[in-house]
Amino acid sequence: MTASGCYHCSVKPVGRSNGRSIVAAAAYRHGERLADERTGEIFDYRARSGVLDSFILTRDGAAAWGQQREQLWNGAERAEDRANGRLATELELALPCELDAAAHRRLLKDFLAPLVAKHGIAADVAIHAPGAGGDHRNTHAHVLVTHREFGPDGFGEIANQRTVTRKRKGREVQEKIAGLAATPADIKALRQAWERAVNREYERAGLDIRVDHRSHEDRGIAQEPGKHLGPTATKMERQGVDSERGAVNREILQRNAAARDCAALEAEAAAITIDLEAARALREARAGAQGRYDDVRATARDVARSQHDGRYDVLRAAEPAPEIARAFASGAARTTEPPAPNFDRGVRGGGRMAAKILESVSNAIGGILDFLAGPVAPPTLEEAKGMQRVAEQQAQELADRAAQETQAAAQDWQIFEQNRQRQYDDLMAGRLGQNVPREIQRGDGGRDDEREHERER
Numbered sequence: 508m509t510a511s512g513c514y515h516c517s518v519k520p521v522g523r524s525n526g527r528s529i530v531a532a533a534a535y536r537h538g539e540r541l542a543d544e545r546t547g548e549i550f551d552y553r554a555r556s557g558v559l560d561s562f563i564l565t566r567d568g569a570a571a572w573g574q575q576r577e578q579l580w581n582g583a584e585r586a587e588d589r590a591n592g593r594l595a596t597e598l599e600l601a602l603p604c605e606l607d608a609a610a611h612r613r614l615l616k617d618f619l620a621p622l623v624a625k626h627g628i629a630a631d632v633a634i635h636a637p638g639a640g641g642d643h644r645n646t647h648a649h650v651l652v653t654h655r656e657f658g659p660d661g662f663g664e665i666a667n668q669r670t671v672t673r674k675r676k677g678r679e680v681q682e683k684i685a686g687l688a689a690t691p692a693d694i695k696a697l698r699q700a701w702e703r704a705v706n707r708e709y710e711r712a713g714l715d716i717r718v719d720h721r722s723h724e725d726r727g728i729a730q731e732p733g734k735h736l737g738p739t740a741t742k743m744e745r746q747g748v749d750s751e752r753g754a755v756n757r758e759i760l761q762r763n764a765a766a767r768d769c770a771a772l773e774a775e776a777a778a779i780t781i782d783l784e785a786a787r788a789l790r791e792a793r794a795g796a797q798g799r800y801d802d803v804r805a806t807a808r809d810v811a812r813s814q815h816d817g818r819y820d821v822l823r824a825a826e827p828a829p830e831i832a833r834a835f836a837s838g839a840a841r842t843t844e845p846p847a848p849n850f851d852r853g854v855r856g857g858g859r860m861a862a863k864i865l866e867s868v869s870n871a872i873g874g875i876l877d878f879l880a881g882p883v884a885p886p887t888l889e890e891a892k893g894m895q896r897v898a899e900q901q902a903q904e905l906a907d908r909a910a911q912e913t914q915a916a917a918q919d920w921q922i923f924e925q926n927r928q929r930q931y932d933d934l935m936a937g938r939l940g941q942n943v944p945r946e947i948q949r950g951d952g953g954r955d956d957e958r959e960h961e962r963e964r
Contacts, residue, residue, distance in 0.1 A: 515601030586662035
């Protein structure tokens with residue numbers, strides 16, 4: 508089963524409207540000493556630790572001084588003449604804890620290089636180690652992306668300019684917008700691109716882990732997401748001081764725990780319901796198999812009894828007439844006599860055939876009942892229904908087999924009858940003309956000869 512990795516990609520503007528300095532932001536994120544030419548301030552963050560790696564990406568042919576961090580961001584300040592102008596866009600990215608430093612650097616380059624080439628921007632990357640006292644898996648990156656294009660002559664127009672259709676006072680109007688993250692669709696595209704990049708790196712590393720940029724709600728996960736603490740609240744929480752955002756997250760954790768407990772209880776209730784339905788289906792399967800077993804057993808018994816009785820009656824009707832039997836018993840001249848058919852043997856054979864059918868049917872269906880009644884683990888509902896279908900199918904097969912064997916026995920009996928009749932006919936044809944007294948040959952007891960003598964007298 509594919510595991511779920513940690514996904515985080517936040518997009519934030521960096522501009523003068525909130526009084527921020529892009530030079531100060533770059534100095535802090537990289538732990539360097541940078542001077543802001545516009546304000547004359549110097550920002551020195553060399554004392555900070557935790558910066559694992561840093562690099563700058565520019566498009567091919569861009570000015571070489573763009574690789575110098577202080578020159579790059581002072582140039583961004585000079586290029587923006589508006590008092591509330593945006594200077595950069597910051598991407599905060601969670602790096603997979605399962606990958607090493609080389610994979611982290613490769614992942615960031617694979618993600619940013621297409622953006623740099625497409626929009627002609629510059630990207631300043633800083634990779635940070637997890638904070639002291641925080642989650643040891645929280646290796647992350649801060650990426651400052653220029654708001655304007657950066658080319659051979661330095662900064663130019665705002666990147667990603669295009670015309671979009673918007674509604675203003677109920678009317679659709681065409682407006683020009685610019686920037687890497689000017690609309691919610693732009694931000695969604697960035698988040699999707701980061702998802703694809705991370706999953707490619709997981710796949711390259713041979714790990715069965717994937718991330719998803721969608722929210723819990725969009726993914727159908729019944730879990731309330733936590734709130735981002737930010738640097739101030741994070742520092743307070745690490746010092747043991749409760750923050751407002753921290754309290755909100757603790758309440759969310761409690762609600763999520765209660766929701767999980769409720770879901771566990773619902774799952775347990777559903778499992779009990781399934782067990783009850785499975786037990787009922789198993790009982791029905793056993794009852795159905797027992798009923799079919801009784802029906803087939805009774806049918807086989809009736810067939811055996813009727814076959815035995817019918818054959819005996821036929822044999823009794825086929826016995827020779829009493830006068831023929833007395834003639835043979837009188838000791839009339841006999842030479843050789845063919846053996847008479849053994850009628851009793853045929854009767855016993857038919858009974859044994861029926862008994863064999865009954866025994867095979869009983870053994871087969873008894874095996875099914877023994878299996879159903881055996882000490883097996885409680886089946887699921889689907890398994891119980893499947894056992895019921897199998898039992899019904901096997902019982903039907905055994906019933907069909909009993910019918911086939913009964914039909915075969917009847918055919919055997921018919922062949923036996925034909926053979927017996929031929930033997931009987933041969934016997935009669937061979938003996939009536941030679942060894943039977945004349946009165947029996949005529950069939951009238953000799954009364955015709957007496958009447959002829961009377962006429963002669």
